Amino acid sequence: MKNSFKGILFAVTLLVFATVLAGCSDTSSGSKEVEASDYPTKPITVVVPAGAGGDTDANARLLGKYLEEELGQPVVISNVTGAGGTVGANEVLDAEADGHTVLFFHNSLLLNRILGLTEDSYDTFKLAGIAVLDQGNTFMVSGDSKFKDLQDMVEYARANPGEVSIATEVGGFTHLQLLALQKDQNIELNIVDVGGASEKVTALLGGHVDIVPTSLGLVKDYVESGDMRSLGIMASERVDLMPDVPTFAEQGVNSEFEKFFFYGFNPDTPDKIVDAFSKAVEKVVNNEKYVKEAEKFLVTPTYLNPEEANAYMKKAEEKYIELNKE
Amino acid sequence: MIRVNKDIVASAFLILFSAVMYAASNNIMKLTVSKVGADFAPKLVAIGIFILSVFYLINSIKQLKGSNGGETGELEQEDDGDQKEKKKISPLSVFATVGLLVLYVALLPIIGFLITTVVYLFAQMYLLADKKERKIPIFLVTSVVTSVVVYFIFKSIFFLMLPAGILG
Amino acid sequence: MFELILEGFASVLTIKTIAYILGGVALGLIFGSIPGLTATMAIAITLPITFGMEPIAAMSLLMGLYIGGVSGGLVPAILLNLPGTPSSIATTFDGFPMAKKGQAGPAFGYAILFSFLGGLLSIIVLMLLAPPLAKLALEFGPFEYFAITIFALTMISSLSGGSLIKGLLSGLLGIALAMVGSAPIDAFPRFTFGFKDLNAGFQLLPVLIGLFAVSEIIKSSETKLKKGQSVQYKLKGFGFSLKDFFKQGWNGLRSSLIGIGIGILPGIGGGTANIIAYVTAKNQSKKSDEFGKGIPDGVVASESANNAAVGGALVPLISLGIPGDTVTALLLGGLILHGLSPGPLLIENNGDVVYGIFAALIIANFFMIAMLFWGMRIFTKVLSIPQYILLPIILVLCVVGAIGVNNRLFDAGALLFFGILGYAMLKFHFPITPVILGFILGPLAETNLRRGLMYSKGDFTPFLTEPIAAVFLTLALLSVLFKIRSNYKKKRDHDSNHTISL
Numbered sequence: 001m002k003n004s005f006k007g008i009l010f011a012v013t014l015l016v017f018a019t020v021l022a023g024c025s026d027t028s029s030g031s032k033e034v035e036a037s038d039y040p041t042k043p044i045t046v047v048v049p050a051g052a053g054g055d056t057d058a059n060a061r062l063l064g065k066y067l068e069e070e071l072g073q074p075v076v077i078s079n080v081t082g083a084g085g086t087v088g089a090n091e092v093l094d095a096e097a098d099g100h101t102v103l104f105f106h107n108s109l110l111l112n113r114i115l116g117l118t119e120d121s122y123d124t125f126k127l128a129g130i131a132v133l134d135q136g137n138t139f140m141v142s143g144d145s146k147f148k149d150l151q152d153m154v155e156y157a158r159a160n161p162g163e164v165s166i167a168t169e170v171g172g173f174t175h176l177q178l179l180a181l182q183k184d185q186n187i188e189l190n191i192v193d194v195g196g197a198s199e200k201v202t203a204l205l206g207g208h209v210d211i212v213p214t215s216l217g218l219v220k221d222y223v224e225s226g227d228m229r230s231l232g233i234m235a236s237e238r239v240d241l242m243p244d245v246p247t248f249a250e251q252g253v254n255s256e257f258e259k260f261f262f263y264g265f266n267p268d269t270p271d272k273i274v275d276a277f278s279k280a281v282e283k284v285v286n287n288e289k290y291v292k293e294a295e296k297f298l299v300t301p302t303y304l305n306p307e308e309a310n311a312y313m314k315k316a317e318e319k320y321i322e323l324n325k326e
Numbered sequence: 327m328i329r330v331n332k333d334i335v336a337s338a339f340l341i342l343f344s345a346v347m348y349a350a351s352n353n354i355m356k357l358t359v360s361k362v363g364a365d366f367a368p369k370l371v372a373i374g375i376f377i378l379s380v381f382y383l384i385n386s387i388k389q390l391k392g393s394n395g396g397e398t399g400e401l402e403q404e405d406d407g408d409q410k411e412k413k414k415i416s417p418l419s420v421f422a423t424v425g426l427l428v429l430y431v432a433l434l435p436i437i438g439f440l441i442t443t444v445v446y447l448f449a450q451m452y453l454l455a456d457k458k459e460r461k462i463p464i465f466l467v468t469s470v471v472t473s474v475v476v477y478f479i480f481k482s483i484f485f486l487m488l489p490a491g492i493l494g
Numbered sequence: 495m496f497e498l499i500l501e502g503f504a505s506v507l508t509i510k511t512i513a514y515i516l517g518g519v520a521l522g523l524i525f526g527s528i529p530g531l532t533a534t535m536a537i538a539i540t541l542p543i544t545f546g547m548e549p550i551a552a553m554s555l556l557m558g559l560y561i562g563g564v565s566g567g568l569v570p571a572i573l574l575n576l577p578g579t580p581s582s583i584a585t586t587f588d589g590f591p592m593a594k595k596g597q598a599g600p601a602f603g604y605a606i607l608f609s610f611l612g613g614l615l616s617i618i619v620l621m622l623l624a625p626p627l628a629k630l631a632l633e634f635g636p637f638e639y640f641a642i643t644i645f646a647l648t649m650i651s652s653l654s655g656g657s658l659i660k661g662l663l664s665g666l667l668g669i670a671l672a673m674v675g676s677a678p679i680d681a682f683p684r685f686t687f688g689f690k691d692l693n694a695g696f697q698l699l700p701v702l703i704g705l706f707a708v709s710e711i712i713k714s715s716e717t718k719l720k721k722g723q724s725v726q727y728k729l730k731g732f733g734f735s736l737k738d739f740f741k742q743g744w745n746g747l748r749s750s751l752i753g754i755g756i757g758i759l760p761g762i763g764g765g766t767a768n769i770i771a772y773v774t775a776k777n778q779s780k781k782s783d784e785f786g787k788g789i790p791d792g793v794v795a796s797e798s799a800n801n802a803a804v805g806g807a808l809v810p811l812i813s814l815g816i817p818g819d820t821v822t823a824l825l826l827g828g829l830i831l832h833g834l835s836p837g838p839l840l841i842e843n844n845g846d847v848v849y850g851i852f853a854a855l856i857i858a859n860f861f862m863i864a865m866l867f868w869g870m871r872i873f874t875k876v877l878s879i880p881q882y883i884l885l886p887i888i889l890v891l892c893v894v895g896a897i898g899v900n901n902r903l904f905d906a907g908a909l910l911f912f913g914i915l916g917y918a919m920l921k922f923h924f925p926i927t928p929v930i931l932g933f934i935l936g937p938l939a940e941t942n943l944r945r946g947l948m949y950s951k952g953d954f955t956p957f958l959t960e961p962i963a964a965v966f967l968t969l970a971l972l973s974v975l976f977k978i979r980s981n982y983k984k985k986r987d988h989d990s991n992h993t994i995s996l
Contacts, residue, residue, distance in 0.1 A: 045901070051820075051823050052538075052817075052820070052823040052824045052826065052827040053817050053822075053823040053824070053825075053826035053827045053830070057827055058827065058830045058831065061541075061542075061545075061827060061831055062831060064542075065542075065545050065831075074542070075542075076542070077542070078900075078901050079538075080694075080900050080901070080902075081694075082675065082676060082693065082694035082695065084676070084681045086693060087693060087694040087900075090690060090693075091900075091901065091902065117681060117682070162951070165949065170679050170680050170681070171680065171681055190948075190949075190951065191948075192945065192948045192949050193679045193944075193945055193948055194636075194945065195941075195945075198760075198815065198816045198817060198826075199760075199816075201814070201815070201816065202632060202760070202810075202814070202816055203635070205632050205814065206632035206633060206634070206635060207632075208635040208636075208949070209949075220835075221815075221835050221837040221838060221839045221840075222837060222838060224839060225837075225838040225839055227838060293833075296833055296835075332921075332922055332923075333922075335922075336922045336924075340663060347670060347685075350685055350687075351684075354677070354682065354684050362943065362944055362947050362952075363680075363944075364677035364678075364679070364680055364682055364684060365684075366944075367669075367673070367936075367939075367940040367943070368670070368673050368684060368685070371666050371669050371670050371673070371936075372670075374662075374666050375663060375666045375667070375670070378659055378662055378663050378666070379663065381659055382659045382660070382663065385659065415716045415717065416715075416716060416717065416718075419715045419716065419717075419718070420712060420715050420716055420917075422715070423711070423712055423715035424712060424914060427708070427712075427889070427910050427913065428910065430893075431893065431903075431906045431907055431909075431910050434893075434903065434906065435903050443890055446886070446890070447886050447887065447890060450885075450886040450889070451882050451883055451886050453715065454714065454715055454718070454719050454881070454882035454885065454886065455718065455719055455880070455882040456718040456719060456882075457718065459718075459719070459880065459882065464883075465883075468883055468887070472887050472890065473890070476890060476891065476894060480894060480898070483539075
């Protein structure tokens with residue numbers, strides 16, 4: 001008797017509770033249809049498909065700091081790593097298309113489709129534009145390396161096929177740079193997977209590999225300390241931030257790469273919202289204080305609007321597909 | 327006795343598991359030219375599990391035969407003592423808890439964190455507590471306070487997006 | 495050197511910075527002591543707040559969080575048998591049995607004091623020896639990493655409890671579970687059976703708290719729970735005498751050194767340091783049979799090692815800019831955003847900040863011991879909350895924590911799956927710790943095996959001819975042989991005893 005009473009009491013309380021809470025919801029909901037003019041109405045999550053401490057993360061956080069000022073809402077960086085960045089990309093595609101979840105990523109997104117890892121690429125997203133270009137893609141050797149310059153290395157590699165070991169992350173942006181070099185100079189290198197940016201630094205400092213392709217901004221201190229030397233950068237011409245570093249083209253190697261960092265939204269996001277975000281990015285990129293801070297990473301803040309970004313990435317994809325053909 | 331049967335069930339399951347694992351390893355794509363590709367380690371582990379489970383099965387059968395003769399291993403005796411300690415195991419209650427957990431996680435994205443958590447907490451406390459200990463008002467207050475506090479701390483201070491569900 | 499340290503202290507000894515360290519330690523302890531929440535989360539959440547601060551103040555806050563987050567794990571490990579982070583797994587082995595015997599006080603005393611000492615020793619090592627130690631860590635390439643992970647995996651044989659076969663099977667299961675998702679190196683999906691959600695594989699946190707905490711909650715539903723224990727601990731000081739302390743001296747020192755050594759190696763880190771230190775203490779002890787039944791030596795080994803791993807992990811971070819785990823990766827992110835690039839020039843260019851960090855670490859360590867010392871009276875009160883109220887709340891926090899790892903609901907489902915798996919393993923008497931060890935170390939071993947073969951173009955010999963690799967592989971082989979021999983001996987003794995008793 002007493003038990004059944006308790007059981008009923010239990011059920012009733014649950015029911016009452018659910019209705020009360022559901023009732024409360026009426027007042028707080030109704031904001032589901034986000035008006036573009038209100039945007040953003042809550043904190044924005046920037047999904048970074050790379051770990052903390054790398055260049056993608058650093059650029060995302062620095063931009064986030066200034067975007068917060070422009071948008072008036074907290075900008076939260078969420079590092080979602082795994083599967084060459086596809087996990088993070090999927091998260092944005094699965095999120096609600098209300099403009100409060102955005103992807104911040106680079107060239108590797110294009111590579112994932114080219115290598116058959118995923119069906120998604122830049123055109124799956126609604127792009128809010130490119131914010132940063134990194135022209136300091138370089139090949140580093142250790143300070144006491146026997147290679148004086150790029151040509152020196154290429155000649156040695158030609159004479160000793162498969163002898164020169166070069167680090168990469170298989171399927172990553174740097175892998176493509178190696179393929180380009182091999183193809184252009186018709187040489188064969190021993191391509192070794194060592195992992196992400198910091199593991200590449202370790203591999204070179206520990207003398208485990210001969211050459212490491214990376215971003216000059218990540219290793220500039222090692223250049224200053226004499227632990228590493230740059231063989232040149234893959235920019236079309238010398239870059240103001242690093243005037244002493246020769247380009248590959250100058251040294252007779254036809255290989256040009258530019259790392260770009262972009263923002264992408266779920267494709268169902270209203271245009272007005274993407275526009276609002278894009279405008280905010282433009283303002284940040286033109287903010288002198290931001291530009292000054294970004295210089296530390298040796299990157300060039302460059303705003304490309306959604307259409308320009310689309311065209312730019314389309315061209316990049318075509319080039320990458322060509323390079324990946326064997 | 328029952329324990330030894332359990333061992334046989336576990337080893338049979340693991341043998342099956344290793345077979346499925348090995349078969350699935352054959353479907354792994356290979357990109358690198360190296361002989362040791364993405365399927366090497368999975369196959370190695372599958373074979374390892376297979377061999378060990380076979381040993382495990384043989385041991386269990388041996389012990390089963392041995393226990394008929396009244397001779398049990400050191401382990402068995404310890405476990406028997408263990409089992410006497412908690413005699414009153416209620417499998418129904420275990421199933422109810424697991425069911426409740428499954429429902430909780432499944433309904434979280436649909437109904438939202440606040441309501442689901444309140445209901446889950448209350449039901450779970452009710453289920454776990456001894457009949458004499460079921461103090462419904464305390465359970466209710468604790469459930470609501472915990473859910474609300476956790477929700478708002480995580481949402482407003484930590485910006486962790488807990489599913490809002492119908493509370494949108 | 496001495497002057498620099500003094501300057502470091504001077505820069506940190508302002509009311510504001512001290513308050514930041516204090517707040518950081520307190521918040522870190524809260525995050526560390528709640529199962530499901532971690533130091534990583536505490537730092538990830540606080541990082542954006544530090545952007546507006548002065549670099550030294552920001553770093554002080556983060557160091558406080560780090561120290562607090564790592565230390566907080568001992569609380570649920572001892573009181574509830576729940577390791578909130580991988581770094582306190584081994585603390586549960588003896589800490590919880592001690593608490594069960596009514597010795598929660600001394601268990602806390604040992605854990606807190608040796609956390610403090612291990613942490614302090616590692617910070618001193620960090621200050622004095624960071625550059626040469628970092629150079630040593632650089633010597634570790636894929637061959638060496640492969641060898642050391644294999645060596646660490648052999649620890650499973652000492653953690654298997656009654657049955658070696660079951661322990662090994664658990665370990666292999668852990669390795670197999672870690673294989674779900676993208677393969678290392680080429681990133682092609684394995685064992686995902688077409689489910690997109692599985693591409694990322696399982697995260698460590700849901701696996702850990704699922705296997706340990708959720709399974710425990712399911713198990714607790716086997717019987718109806720009565721009121722909580724009324725706890726009456728007589729706590730005086732740390733709960734043990736000076737003589738007891740000196741008895742643990744060598745154990746604490748050895749465990750701290752293991753913690754520092756493993757902490758320095760990026761990727762292996764604190765999660766395994768406590769287990770390796772525990773196994774070493776057990777194997778070296780004359781009372782190795784008492785391990786797992788509530789012996790202070792076990793708590794001392796685990797807690798010295800996990801706090802010592804903090805200083806170890808900061809060695810490659812500060813002198814090379816190389817993070818060893820998610821926590822140090824976030825710290826690196828914080829340093830970079832303050833315009834400090836960790837690496838060879840950090841001490842030269844920003845010596846003030848570096849010595850500020852050292853000073854903050856030392857101060858944080860003192861705050862940690864003070865707070866835990868005063869707090870342990872409150873912690874033991876947690877036990878007086880009825881379990882039927884406490885456990886459901888912990889479960890909710892675990893779910894929230896799991897979602898928080900990657901902001902994905904999928905991880906909550908994974909948490910549940912591992913909870914059920916853990917419960918099944920308990921029922922079938924399979925040890926759980928080897929699963930975690932396999933889960934952490936398996937991918938490292940595989941990745942480094944394949945990387946090593948890329949270096950050597952498919953040649954296996956460097957794994958045996960590289961000196962460091964060879965040493966560790968030999969150690970691994972010896973530890974297995976040793977275990978087989980002692981098992982064989984035990985069995986023979988047991989059999990002969992048996993015949994006599996018959």
